[in-house]
Amino acid sequence: MPNIYEKLGVRTTINAHGPTTRLSGAIMPVSVAEAMAEATQYCVDVENLQARASEIIAEITGAEAGYVTSGAAAGLLLGTAACVTGLDPSKMDRLPDTEGMRNEVIIVRSQRNSYDHAMRAAGIRLIEVGISDRSAWTGVRDVEAWEIEDAVTERTAAIYYLAKPHSRPSLQEVVRVARDAGVPVLVDAAAQLPPVANLRRFIDDGADLVVFSGGKSIGGPQASGILCGRRDLIAPAALQHLDLDVLFELWEPPRALIDKGALPNAPRHGIGRHCKVGKEQIVGLLTALSLFVEEDMETKLQKWRNAMETLIRAVAEVPWVRAETIPDPRQTGIPMVELRLDESGAGLTAIELVRRLRAGTPCIEVNPSRVHDGFLIFGPVCLKDDEPEVIGRRLGEILGAEDTRKTGVER
């Protein structure tokens, strides 16, 4: 029987890169997919479902409240909007016009990244601070806390923090500055799982809001994410996301999520309405999250280590390559394989090798972040049991050919 993609005429790929959005995220546990299918067979009030999600997320993360978004990026948009408007419906209705509001978000220069569209879409201006000699390799200092402190003004809506092992200053230092100034800290921890302990860590460190991707290591729907943090910020995030085509006198939002009594009136559809979340995404995310915190991470890591060792064995006889396991630079504990290609010996660049793996049958995608240094990186998270050996065989076919130059693709 052809699978759904074969029926559509779209080829699938062996994903040795990892749960990236471009390659459609992770492979979902069957129990999560089944929960989603069941969820589609009923109708619920989405506000009530989000209120229950809030309780579950709060319990798991240690935050006051939580919310299911359509991804970590959507969480950044909603979190930013919440910091700008607070519970003021007229401000919500005006976004992304933020004139006269607190409309600046401070970002450490060395943490700037392409997901900033999500925050800017709320109508804020990013204020980059500090100089990082450390990332430029011209010195030892990264951006420092006093530089953030200096940048805070009465226009500051929030401070953005990218949670990565190399991020400086530390989150605790940033939180100290933010608390003194009375400004919330919004933490982007989209890909910082595992370890499972990170679900609580940034809240414990004092973050006001934290976002995680649901479709990366959590194993939930690709278009899902978590926003968690202060109750008084989750409420305006929810208000700017939920469908608010309501009559005020008939509107009965669950109090745990939205305190109707604190509102003069209901805002209309907000800035987040276009990144809506379906009931099946909410149920899928909650099911995957429970599984993620309950399952034995050591067993999963061991399975991934075995997959990477199988890959190393599978390429042992392949000419022109040397492979070794390396730790994930994000310090998730996920093992990876770094494969160094002898480009002149093979008569093939690492870029060409990536192209040939992709163009072959089956199609294989790798992490190309170090191709310019002659390396291919492989990750285990989205690999099926037999795939490390398939990858080894394909590398053998490509590099074992008598003259790789003859079979080469055009640059």
Ligand SMILES: *Cc1c(COP(=O)(O)O)cnc(C)c1O
């Ligand atoms: C993946 C990622 C995002 C976006 O997450 P989605 O869940 O795909 O929206 C944002 N920030 C960082 C640092 C990421 O790695």
